[in-house]
Every structure is written in C-alpha cells, then in structure tokens.
Amino acid sequence: MTTAQGSAPGAGAKADFDAIIIGAGFSGMYMLHSLRDKLDMNATVFEAGDGVGGTWYWNRYPGARCDSDSYIYCYTFDKNLLQEWTWSERYPEQDEILRYLEHCAERFDLKPDIQFGKRVVGMAFDDSTELWTVRTDKGDVATARFVITAVGALSAANTPPFKGLETFKGKWYHTSQWPHDGVDFTARRVGVIGTGATAVQAIPEIAQQAKHLTVFQRTPAFCVPARNGRVDPEVTKARKADYEGIRQRIKDSFFGFELSFLPKAVLDTTPEEREQEFDRMWDAGGFAFWLANYQDMFFSKEANDVIADYLKRKIRSTVNDPVVAEKLTPKNYPYGTKRQPLDTNYFETFNKKNVLLVDASTDGPIEEITPTGIRAGGKEHPLDIIVVATGFDALTGPLKKLGIKGRGGRMLAQEWELGPQTYLGVAIAGYPNLFTITGPQSPSVLSNMPVSIEQHVEWITECIAHMRRNKLSTIEATAQAQDAWGAHVAEIVSSTLMPGANSWYMGANIDGKARRFLPYLGPEGVSGYRRKCAEIADKGYEGFVFARQGQGGTMQPIAAE
Incomplete structure (x- = not known):
C-alpha cells in the first residue's frame, strides 16, 4: 500500500504503515517478523534486490562464503529452526546461506510483506504529522510512524575513481x-x-x-x-x-x-x-x-x-x-x-x-x-x-545513500561529513522514530553479525512496545547523550592500536572520508554493550526523550506510566 507519487500527508493524516523497514537481509527479515508477528504492527519492507538475503543476495563472487562458524552464523531466536536446519560446512558458501535465508522467509511467511526491486532514494520526517515519508526509485511514496534501517554495514560498494x-x-x-x-x-x-x-x-x-x-x-x-x-x-x-x-x-x-x-x-x-x-x-x-x-x-x-x-x-x-x-x-x-x-x-x-x-x-x-x-x-x-575487490563505504555509506532528512529538513549526509554521530549506534538526535540496526558506533562489524542483529532487533521491538503501552508518539536521542556516547566510543578505541591502521574501520579506504573509528569496541564488547542497552531501557530509556501525539517539536521527557 503506497500513496500516489508526489502526495504528502496532511496534518493528522493516517500513516500507510506503522513501520517501514529498509532491507531484507538478516536484519530486515527478523525486524519484520518481530514487528508484524510479535506486536501485530502493519509493517512493510522495501528491498532493492529481487529476493531476500541482503549481502548474500548481492555478493556472489567466486569463493564467497561466511567466515563465522555456521552453527552461530544464524538466527538463534527460534529453537525449532535451530534444530531443523543443518549446515553442510564449517563456513558455508554464499548459495547455502541464501538458501537458509530463503527457508526462513518461507518459514515465517515474510515475502508477502516485502516489496522487492525497490530501492529507497529519499526519506523525510514531517514535524507536523510526526510521520516519515519514504520514496523509492520506482516512484513509491509511503508514510510510516517508524522507519528501521536494515541496510547492513557493508552494502555501499566502493569503486575508486580509477582513471580510464x-x-x-x-x-x-x-x-x-x-x-x-x-x-x-x-x-x-x-x-x-x-x-x-x-x-x-x-x-x-x-x-x-x-x-x-x-x-x-x-x-x-x-x-x-x-x-x-x-x-x-x-x-x-x-x-x-x-x-x-x-x-x-x-x-x-x-x-x-x-x-x-x-x-x-x-x-x-x-x-x-x-x-x-x-x-x-x-x-x-x-x-x-x-x-x-x-x-x-x-x-x-x-x-x-x-x-x-x-x-x-x-x-x-x-x-x-x-x-x-x-x-x-x-x-x-x-x-x-x-x-x-x-x-x-x-x-x-x-x-x-x-x-x-x-x-x-x-x-x-x-x-x-x-x-x-x-x-x-x-x-x-x-x-x-x-x-x-575494493570493498565498501562501510557503516555510514549505506545510510547516507538513503537521502535521510530529519527535523527541520536537516540532512544526515551533511551532518555526518565529519563522521557519524549516534546514540548507541541505534538512534540519531534530530531523527525521531528512526532506528538503525547495527549502525555506526555499535559493535556491528566487530562481532558475529547475527548476534548483534538479534540484540538490536529485540531492543527496538521492546522500545516500540513500550511506546505503544504508554501511548507515546515519538522517541528521539538527546544531543547530550549522543555526544557522550561518541566521546565514549573514541575514548575506548584511543587506548588500543586500532587507530594506527589505515583501515575501513577508520574510514581510511574512502578518499575524503573523515577519519573516525566507525564501530564500537567495548569494554567487554558485545556482552558489555548488551548490558548497557538493557540498563538504558530499564531506566526509562535514559538519553532519549518521548512525546505524545501532537507534541511534535516540543520533545519533553515523559516518564512511563
């Protein structure tokens, strides 16, 4: 269900969807399952490819295979799925991983709510309606209360400007x-x-x-x-x-x-x-x-x-x-x-x-x-x-390509010219109701990805459930919490040898890209980060502010009821 191209919702307009998810890889598929089947939300997925799989749909080069052990490179949220699927090798090839994800899509009946062959080219938050409007390269214009990016950390290809x-x-x-x-x-x-x-x-x-x-x-x-x-x-x-x-x-x-x-x-x-x-x-x-x-x-x-x-x-x-x-x-x-x-x-x-x-x-x-x-x-x-084989514009590239505009028309790509600014790698100040699965400044690429993906999806799902229970319309990271998180990420990595390499972790593989450590490295890595996210939720989502419907622009803290 999409609105006509070029239309825009008026004040008080009803959204086409409760949530729009961008990408149908590991992240997007689990996010759809969680919102639709656990929270009974009206959710859709826009996917640029003609099938599910994300990185495993696009990366089919000779020798492409997983480099995490297969028994943990999978969904772990479903006990029956863990028992029924058996991998053939320690590191399965691309086609086997894609078959697994196709199996999951069928098992959870996800495809009816995925719009294939549609690449998101623009999205903007409307302060008056408190809705996101998302546009695709096929002319779709759809609105939603929430947008969740599931675009992966390594999906924006880097082709250096080779002369000739x-x-x-x-x-x-x-x-x-x-x-x-x-x-x-x-x-x-x-x-x-x-x-x-x-x-x-x-x-x-x-x-x-x-x-x-x-x-x-x-x-x-x-x-x-x-x-x-x-x-x-x-x-x-x-x-x-x-x-x-x-x-x-x-x-x-x-x-x-x-x-x-x-x-x-x-x-x-x-x-x-x-x-x-x-x-x-x-x-x-x-x-x-x-x-x-x-x-x-x-x-x-x-x-x-x-x-x-x-x-x-x-x-x-x-x-x-x-x-x-x-x-x-x-x-x-x-x-x-x-x-x-x-x-x-x-x-x-x-x-x-x-x-x-x-x-x-x-x-x-x-x-x-x-x-x-x-x-x-x-x-x-x-x-x-x-x-x-020159890699990717890692972590920030996939998000900057979405043409994201937040409050007051602020443009994410411009705000991130000097490097990403996020809170926990899952939210961005000035961009209400936008969640970024395994975004920059989260463990993401420094972890076995499905583990971090499941943690983010489950945290986002519970956050939205909290908002619905308390009749809250928007959630937004505060600038103060975002600044503190960025300083924490930088402080941790500065004590290591990581900044000494010209790596894509530092953005050094892209000419002109700001040199900043892009993922999150501890302390205690994935487990410490998981506990930090849980503590923030337990404290009423510390570092975030909520608003009720119609309070757009005021963003005063509201305690849970």
Whole structure:
C-alpha cells in the first residue's frame, strides 16, 4: 500500500504503515517478523534486490562464503529452526546461506510483506504529522510512524575513481555486484584489484580457472587459515543438544563467538609457550588467532609485534619466491587492526606460474586503466577481465545513500561529513522514530553479525512496545547523550592500536572520508554493550526523550506510566 507519487500527508493524516523497514537481509527479515508477528504492527519492507538475503543476495563472487562458524552464523531466536536446519560446512558458501535465508522467509511467511526491486532514494520526517515519508526509485511514496534501517554495514560498494575505467574494452565487475549467472574466466587474462577479505577468498578460485591472473595489491594482508570442511555429525549433534548454552555464551562473549582472549600477556610467556599457543590456534583455523589470542595484542605494540612475527614467518615459509613473500608481508600496521581475512590456499596461489603480484609500494601504484588493461608503475598489464575487490563505504555509506532528512529538513549526509554521530549506534538526535540496526558506533562489524542483529532487533521491538503501552508518539536521542556516547566510543578505541591502521574501520579506504573509528569496541564488547542497552531501557530509556501525539517539536521527557 503506497500513496500516489508526489502526495504528502496532511496534518493528522493516517500513516500507510506503522513501520517501514529498509532491507531484507538478516536484519530486515527478523525486524519484520518481530514487528508484524510479535506486536501485530502493519509493517512493510522495501528491498532493492529481487529476493531476500541482503549481502548474500548481492555478493556472489567466486569463493564467497561466511567466515563465522555456521552453527552461530544464524538466527538463534527460534529453537525449532535451530534444530531443523543443518549446515553442510564449517563456513558455508554464499548459495547455502541464501538458501537458509530463503527457508526462513518461507518459514515465517515474510515475502508477502516485502516489496522487492525497490530501492529507497529519499526519506523525510514531517514535524507536523510526526510521520516519515519514504520514496523509492520506482516512484513509491509511503508514510510510516517508524522507519528501521536494515541496510547492513557493508552494502555501499566502493569503486575508486580509477582513471580510464570507462575506456576499458573488456569486462569489469565489482565483487559486491556480481552477475547472478557467474563469470567465465576460462582462457582469460584477469586482473584483481585489492587484497582484502573478499579478494583473499576470490583470488585462489579465479587463479584455478584463468589463463593468467594479475593481482594488484595496495596493502598486504595478515591472513590465517580457515580450515573449512565438513563438520563431524557428532559435533553437530552435540551443538544442537547444547544450543541453549551456546546462545547464552555468544551473547555473553566479547565478539559474539565462543572465543575469549588468553588471560595473560604474551610478553609474560616464554618463546616456547607462546609458540605452542600460536600453533594451536593456527591449526584450529578461523578467528581464534585474531579474537582469542593474548589479551595485550590490541594494546601493546611490543606484544603485537611478537604475534605478528609468527604470521610473517608463515608467509615466508609458504611463498616460494622470497621477493614475492616480502611483498605479501605486512609491515606498516599492527596485526589485528584491519579486518582479519580467513584464507584457503591464498598464499599458495602466488606460487602458481600463471599468477603475478603487482605491489603498489614496490612495483608502483595503478596509474590508469587503459582500453586493454591496467598500467601500474609505468608498465601495462594486458587484461580481458578486471575484478574490482575494493570493498565498501562501510557503516555510514549505506545510510547516507538513503537521502535521510530529519527535523527541520536537516540532512544526515551533511551532518555526518565529519563522521557519524549516534546514540548507541541505534538512534540519531534530530531523527525521531528512526532506528538503525547495527549502525555506526555499535559493535556491528566487530562481532558475529547475527548476534548483534538479534540484540538490536529485540531492543527496538521492546522500545516500540513500550511506546505503544504508554501511548507515546515519538522517541528521539538527546544531543547530550549522543555526544557522550561518541566521546565514549573514541575514548575506548584511543587506548588500543586500532587507530594506527589505515583501515575501513577508520574510514581510511574512502578518499575524503573523515577519519573516525566507525564501530564500537567495548569494554567487554558485545556482552558489555548488551548490558548497557538493557540498563538504558530499564531506566526509562535514559538519553532519549518521548512525546505524545501532537507534541511534535516540543520533545519533553515523559516518564512511563
């Protein structure tokens, strides 16, 4: 149900929907289920794609798979769903995750309330009616009391302004906008730009098919092995029997995994002891080396160097050519301060005769893309296909693209020019009744995403239920609470090594983007953040103000009845 294009509700107008949700991935699907089936609200979802899945709908590049263990990369709110679904691998591929989300959409009958193929291009809050008006690229104009963004943290693709890209006569693809029928690399000369987590997955797969692969690297990555494979049926059985315990442990953890830091400093260990621990984590694979290492790794450069040295030795022992090995060895940032890629034969791929590494710092950066290839360091590399694996305008990009206007016409994209300003990463001062699932300044990308998504959806659902019980029309974060939260986020991360890296966590991958730490890092990570959100709700939503209908613009605090 939408209003005619160009129409606007008058004073006292009834909204088309109680709530509009933007995006139909993990976040949007659970949000719809919660509002519609728990609160009996009239809710709709606008989804740009032609199906559910969010990131798993769009990212279909070779090797695309989850890098959280599958048994916790799923919804945990439904006990029966946990028991009935069985994953095939430790890290399932994109198509299996998409099948899971399709199964969930069918199981909870979500599709009738999702409007596919409609991208939100503008939304504005009306102070007089206290409603949001949302517009799509298909001409829809709809109003709602609440808007919940479920657009994901990594959904706004970053394609750097490469000189000459438009002149390239071959085919080029961004990894996050991959053709649904795939790409055939057989007998083709392929260039991959980027060596982040996505490229680390794609490069070994492309190298197996391409005639020749040239990898253009700006910053080398610390990688640890995924150790993917089939899960022992007895392990799966034990996990299904213990899902209550698993669910509680990941909620109470730092990063949303069944992982915790070693309770001592690496500098207090002997070389033999630490090497044994490193070997254990390396052999186990997955995020343990990153998220369950010695606790001083993120705080002490000396401690970090000890841990990084182990990974550098692994690179040098795996890559046959010592010159190539040195190019692939990170030297300019502390380990763990960039997104941790999990690899399967990534470094081994550079031992293949049909693979060439072009490193920006030693061979020269990309100068331009020509009609027949890429010129870097004064040398042209002839190519038939270019794969752009340059990541995303993380966390803020997806929200700024929605064209959000709050009270008095204030524009979010302009207000965030110097970095995001939120309260808890879930609300923004000046934007009433707008909730941002896993928004900037929340744990989001520094956690197992479904854990943080469920926490936000459940908190938002209870907040709206509180408003309905107390006949409240609007909720809005105060500027004071927002400023205090931003200062807290900055203070916490300033005590770590994280700001020392030019990472997308800091916004450093986008030219001109303000340098500010975008997610939230503790203390106590996911569990501490969860407790903080619960405490705020228990105190009558401390840091927020409510208004009753017709009080728009006054926003005086109102206690719950």
